[in-house]
Amino acid sequence: MRMLVERFQGVVFGLCHRMLGHREDAEDVAQDVFLRVFRSLQKWDSSRPFKPWLLTIAANRCRTALSKRKRLPKPTELQIHPSAGAAELESLGLSEELQLALGELRDDYKMCFVLFHQQELSCAEVAKIMQCPEGTVKTWLHRARRKLADSLIRRGVVTDAGFELHRI
């Protein structure tokens, strides 16, 4: 069990952390994922790869956590108003800006983006985990990228990014 946890905890925690955007919540959900994996390990088909099955459980637990969070009042300390000052925005890096923008996405778009870019899965693998057609995954992926880019541009990140683009 320890070997199993040590081998896959980075994958599970990374997904939970990117989906939830909160470290402590991600740790709780990651623990819950492994406990459920231990409980239902006998249901796993050994002829299939283990990682997609594990990520399917993790994705479902993240959805459940997000749906529970929606019923709770939002924490005000992590909210950054769009009309915030430039000095406040400068304190956040591009990674944090992307994470904030990711939090504004629909859960389906968010899950699709995280599985594709953070877990580096193919569209077919994401489709299996999310239990939807591959074409739907591609559509969601491009819509998520478009919305994230719009959000970053709207928040003023595009100026710096545009400078970088010119350099690329």
Place this chain on the structure above:
Amino acid sequence: MRVSNCTEFEQRLREAIESRASVDEATFCAHAADCDDCRRQWEEYLLLSVAVAEWNSGQPEIDLADAILAQHAFRENEEYAIQPTSQDVETANIATSTRLESRPTVFLQTAKTASDQIHSSRQRYSALAVIASAALVLCSIATLFDPPTVQEQLAGKMPTTSHAVPNRNMTDDEAAGADVEALVRDAGSAYMGLARDAAEVFTDTVAFIPEQTLPTADPTNALGSNSDDSEQSTPWGQELEPIRRDVGQAIDFLFETISTEAEPTT
């Protein structure tokens, strides 16, 4: 390879994103410089490429192994910590004994457990209900059969004569003759008994009547006797003499008749 139009630009850019393939920047930039929409798409692509790369690099380190294993052990202990019921304990003891002890011992323990369980009130009431139901069923089965009538019972107790059943080897005429003969024998025996009974009754009756009630000569009243007095003193035997003679003749007739009919049987 040069991109000819916006549709091809968008399609090739999407394919590059989905396959994570490297793109020919010069080709895309050449078309993006002439088209505002395609330029915007190209800038978004470059922006997200940089952002995602930085986003993925900032993955925090984590070690959840100890916490997960401790929580798993705690939950397992919680499940085992549930106190079993007394019945579960008995069942577990019996299950253990099946592995360690001999079969007769296990059987005795099982029987003891079963008897203890029977003494519970619910099972006791259940047993009574089963017994009552069984009794009701037996009564119902008994009423399905008609009880024999009094005539059938008496007929069953009446002695049967062996000769009343004709021999199967006989013909019909011979069988009919045998039946008539048996009937006559039975009738003769009945008449014989009746005649004997009647004879005894009449014999007793006659013996009870005074044998001679004739008047004797009174010496004192020999000379001056009164004829009326002699007529008033008529004897009882003289008056019953005709009846005795008729009955005797009837009895003699009966004896003669029966003796002649019953001779073949005797």
